[in-house]
Amino acid sequence: MYQNFAIIILSVTAYLNQYNTSFKPKLICETLTVKPFYSLENKILPDSHILLKDKLGEQVLLLGNEAIARGILEAGIGVVTTYPGTPASEIGDSIAEIAKEAGIYMEYSTNEIVATEVAGGAANCGVRALSAMKHVGLNVAADMVMTLAYTGVRGGYVIVTADDPECYSSQNEQDNRYYALLSNLPCLEPSNAQEAKDMTITAIEISEKLEIPVILRTTTRVSHTRSPVKYGKLAKPHTKGEFIRDVKRLIMVPANSRPKHPMLLKKAEIAKEISETSPYNKIAHEGKNKQIGIISSSAAYNYAEEASELLGLDVDILKLGVTHPLPEKMIGKFLKSHEKIIVVEELEPYLEMQIKAIAKDHAPNVEIHGKMTIAHFPRDGELSIRTVAIGLAKITAKKLPIDFTKIDEEFAKIVKELPSRPPILCAGCPHRASFYLIRKVGGEKALYPTDIGCYALGIAPPLNVGDIMICMGASVGMAQGINRATDKDTIAIVGDSTFFHAAIPGLVNAVYNNSKIVVAVLDNLTTAMTGHQPHPGTGKTGMQTPSERILVEKIAEGCGVKYVKVVDPFKTKETETILKEALKHEGPSVIVFRAPCALLAVREKRRKGLELLTCRITEKCTNCMACIKLLGCPAIVIEEGKAQINEALCVGCGLCVSVCPYKAIEYVRLN
Amino acid sequence: MCISLKECNVVLAGVGGQGILLAAEVLGTAAMKEGLNVRVSEIHGMAQRGGAVVSNVRIGDKVMAPTVLEGQADVLVGFEPLETLRNLRFSSKKTLVIMSDEQIPPTELAAKMKKYPSMEEIMEKIHRFAEKITVVDTRKLAKEAGSALAQNIVLIGVLAASDRIPVKVERFREALQELVPAKYLEMNLKAFNLGLEHGKKQT
Numbered sequence A: 001m002y003q004n005f006a007i008i009i010l011s012v013t014a015y016l017n018q019y020n021t022s023f024k025p026k027l028i029c030e031t032l033t034v035k036p037f038y039s040l041e042n043k044i045l046p047d048s049h050i051l052l053k054d055k056l057g058e059q060v061l062l063l064g065n066e067a068i069a070r071g072i073l074e075a076g077i078g079v080v081t082t083y084p085g086t087p088a089s090e091i092g093d094s095i096a097e098i099a100k101e102a103g104i105y106m107e108y109s110t111n112e113i114v115a116t117e118v119a120g121g122a123a124n125c126g127v128r129a130l131s132a133m134k135h136v137g138l139n140v141a142a143d144m145v146m147t148l149a150y151t152g153v154r155g156g157y158v159i160v161t162a163d164d165p166e167c168y169s170s171q172n173e174q175d176n177r178y179y180a181l182l183s184n185l186p187c188l189e190p191s192n193a194q195e196a197k198d199m200t201i202t203a204i205e206i207s208e209k210l211e212i213p214v215i216l217r218t219t220t221r222v223s224h225t226r227s228p229v230k231y232g233k234l235a236k237p238h239t240k241g242e243f244i245r246d247v248k249r250l251i252m253v254p255a256n257s258r259p260k261h262p263m264l265l266k267k268a269e270i271a272k273e274i275s276e277t278s279p280y281n282k283i284a285h286e287g288k289n290k291q292i293g294i295i296s297s298s299a300a301y302n303y304a305e306e307a308s309e310l311l312g313l314d315v316d317i318l319k320l321g322v323t324h325p326l327p328e329k330m331i332g333k334f335l336k337s338h339e340k341i342i343v344v345e346e347l348e349p350y351l352e353m354q355i356k357a358i359a360k361d362h363a364p365n366v367e368i369h370g371k372m373t374i375a376h377f378p379r380d381g382e383l384s385i386r387t388v389a390i391g392l393a394k395i396t397a398k399k400l401p402i403d404f405t406k407i408d409e410e411f412a413k414i415v416k417e418l419p420s421r422p423p424i425l426c427a428g429c430p431h432r433a434s435f436y437l438i439r440k441v442g443g444e445k446a447l448y449p450t451d452i453g454c455y456a457l458g459i460a461p462p463l464n465v466g467d468i469m470i471c472m473g474a475s476v477g478m479a480q481g482i483n484r485a486t487d488k489d490t491i492a493i494v495g496d497s498t499f500f501h502a503a504i505p506g507l508v509n510a511v512y513n514n515s516k517i518v519v520a521v522l523d524n525l526t527t528a529m530t531g532h533q534p535h536p537g538t539g540k541t542g543m544q545t546p547s548e549r550i551l552v553e554k555i556a557e558g559c560g561v562k563y564v565k566v567v568d569p570f571k572t573k574e575t576e577t578i579l580k581e582a583l584k585h586e587g588p589s590v591i592v593f594r595a596p597c598a599l600l601a602v603r604e605k606r607r608k609g610l611e612l613l614t615c616r617i618t619e620k621c622t623n624c625m626a627c628i629k630l631l632g633c634p635a636i637v638i639e640e641g642k643a644q645i646n647e648a649l650c651v652g653c654g655l656c657v658s659v660c661p662y663k664a665i666e667y668v669r670l671n
Numbered sequence B: 001m002c003i004s005l006k007e008c009n010v011v012l013a014g015v016g017g018q019g020i021l022l023a024a025e026v027l028g029t030a031a032m033k034e035g036l037n038v039r040v041s042e043i044h045g046m047a048q049r050g051g052a053v054v055s056n057v058r059i060g061d062k063v064m065a066p067t068v069l070e071g072q073a074d075v076l077v078g079f080e081p082l083e084t085l086r087n088l089r090f091s092s093k094k095t096l097v098i099m100s101d102e103q104i105p106p107t108e109l110a111a112k113m114k115k116y117p118s119m120e121e122i123m124e125k126i127h128r129f130a131e132k133i134t135v136v137d138t139r140k141l142a143k144e145a146g147s148a149l150a151q152n153i154v155l156i157g158v159l160a161a162s163d164r165i166p167v168k169v170e171r172f173r174e175a176l177q178e179l180v181p182a183k184y185l186e187m188n189l190k191a192f193n194l195g196l197e198h199g200k201k202q203t
Helices: A048-052 A064-074 A089-102 A112-123 A135-151 A177-183 A193-210 A254-277 A298-311 A328-336 A350-362 A385-396 A404-416 A430-442 A454-459 A474-486 A496-512 A552-559 A572-584 A598-608 A626-631 A655-659 B020-033 B081-086 B107-111 B119-129 B138-145 B148-161 B169-179 B182-202
Strands: A059-063 A079-082 A105-108 A129-134 A157-163 A214-219 A225-230 A282-285 A289-297 A315-320 A322-324 A340-344 A367-369 A491-495 A518-523 A563-567 A589-594 A613-617 A636-639 A642-645 A665-669 B008-015 B038-041 B052-059 B075-078 B096-100 B132-136
Touching (some): A048 A064, A059 A193, A059 B020, A064 A089, A064 A214, A064 A225, A079 A089, A079 A112, A089 A105, A105 A112, A112 A129, A112 A135, A112 A157, A129 A135, A135 A254, A157 A193, A177 A214, A177 A322, A193 A225, A193 A254, A214 A298, A254 A322, A289 A298, A289 A328, A298 A340, A298 A385, A340 A350, A340 A385, A350 A367, A404 B119, A430 A491, A430 A518, A430 A572, A430 A589, A430 A626, A474 A491, A474 A496, A474 A518, A496 A518, A496 A552, A518 A552, A552 A563, A572 A589, A572 A655, A626 A636, A626 B107, B020 B038, B020 B052, B081 B096, B119 B132, B132 B148, B138 B148, B148 B169, B148 B182, B169 B182
Parallel strands (some): A079 A105, A079 A129, A129 A157, A157 A214, A340 A367, A563 A589, B008 B075, B075 B096
Antiparallel strands (some): A059 A225, A225 B038, A282 A315, A613 A665, A636 A642, B008 B052, B038 B052
16 A cells, blocks of 8 residues: 555564563664654744834734734743643744744743743743743643742743633633632733733733732633734843752742741732732723723723623723732722622623622622623623623613624524534544544444544544543543443543643553553644644754654653554554554553644645645445545545545545545545 | 725634635734724634634724624625625625635535535525625636635735725735745735736626
């Protein structure tokens, strides 16, 4: 069979005595690995050099995330760490592209807690630092962050958390403003790109003043909305500092931690004063109607402004940019000067709860509406001008100028017959081959805990691989519990970047506790879902410098896994045999399915002018539809009742060639 | 270019990989170069993998929110017929629909052995919401410009020719110059011009 991708040589010396208790680590699979394609030249969209322009006052249309990257440059931040995750990815990606020229150290860390450790270490040497992550990334980093709040930092340190109301690309929609309450760290919330840039600088200043990290919280609609940003002055980044030994400050044994807590609380009091006078906490709209006042923050503030305009509600709007600690006096005064307060915020009633507490002391008689007593605004999902207008109209007894019900009814008739178009594995995606084979061997009876990444798309029919998915790396641990409880074949699915991020302790656990699970590492040599960032297995750093490739199979061996194999999922027969062997193996086994992400492989081929292939269905086709029923490839379509291959989409991976029972599909050279 | 404007809302809808985000960025950048306030919303991540993609561009002094309100789109730019239907709730009788006839069948259709709906059926549904529809053979025009990949910029050309966008044609060209890599610029400018000519014929 013709192989589209580079060859993987499987070890012929893979004999292992599974009962040999005196197992000594040795190389059990010699892997001539496929070369990863991480290269900035494979990027499609325009480059980030626009962020380096040293033109004071110039106006540029930037994504919220790009604006934070510009803020990094204007704040003189010297160390930027991140683990990619939507909607935070473009912060790190923009910096990765220009770090060398800007004189910044940037890294894609193994995971979010390592990112905060590296940045926290540098900030403790007086270097200004920033870590960017998606909201659930802060769960991973929380152990570090909660106590870094005690030791504090000497150089300003900003932790960007990008929340995802509506779960556009996340497993939950937690409201990370609660981390500010939990940790006592200050929290800033921008509502547009300009504020995202400016607040990055302010956050660094506050952090340096109080010597504690500051949280900058965005949401998808702030991170992923472009709006005009006026450039400030670029600052020279400092990447070098000095570590000053101070055991009482930096060694968090109980005797040292105890006094640190009241010190942190004192800093929080000073932060409150900063919040009271911050230009980001202000009456953003002066209304004629003085009875009603709206309090809002972040993306919700934009909806509040436009929804009030839509309803003709000319009321005061207090916009909060520093949402931890809240400016108690300012809010108290606002409550006292209005009869009715409406709190407009996305997700949890974080502001409302605290505003109600403030009201008890400052204005016990004021009416407060939001989502607590009566849910005028939803507590789940993202807000919109529509949801905010509906809530405001109910509270103020105004009439909505748009008949949404009529639009919904008309639209429902159209949507009813519309085929859905969920995200799917791309044509040529190696995961499709892996899932097809895993399902073929494991069958209906086996259970398939899966993980976070493109391969979560394997749950869709006809592949149907994926039974439970919670958080990064959880597949490996959960597989063990599921296997113990059911005694069924259990195959954990995990991606390469996710494996490095959080699956290794789970694998150690499987070896230590002798769990009979198969771990299928779907290694496409990149962090695909978030935009093809490099990871420890790619041999490239965020600074674009080469580094030692860390191979999943070697880690598995090092953990003591005795059945470790590397396969090319497009070599279907060999892969099937190995899957069957692994399922029989007593104890944990690891199979690395290695083939590059199709998007990158094709881009690389185009760039280098290499041979491009496609597949074609020949006259031998009996219309059995096996290709369609088994693979669900977007390049295989039905035209005039017959299966056809769309040449514009097909990248010639050849999976359909190997599944066609009538050998009716062949390769065709395109160039 | 229209004469007076309080607010201009454009919804761009299609399938991941069609270049919707770049098209939206070109429109947004052109508007900013015109000296106007603008918001461009994008959704990344899961939505990109061959899934439905929507971007909103909102232009005007008072615009703050990134998303268009139901029924309030001035223009609905459909990069694909079914995705045009999926976003009809943003349009109303006053909306101009600019639609590519480029069909990308969702995999669900093949799996269920169903046919892609006919153009008559699609047009009938659009007419329930909007009155003015321009259908563009974007593939033909883009190929004429040099690559089928430039269909997104063809549509931006058609959009620039309409009377709904308060941005001069030259601003779009400046935006393309800024956003498109040098080696693809000529082809994209050609695609834009072909779209522009096509659009002018419609009005």
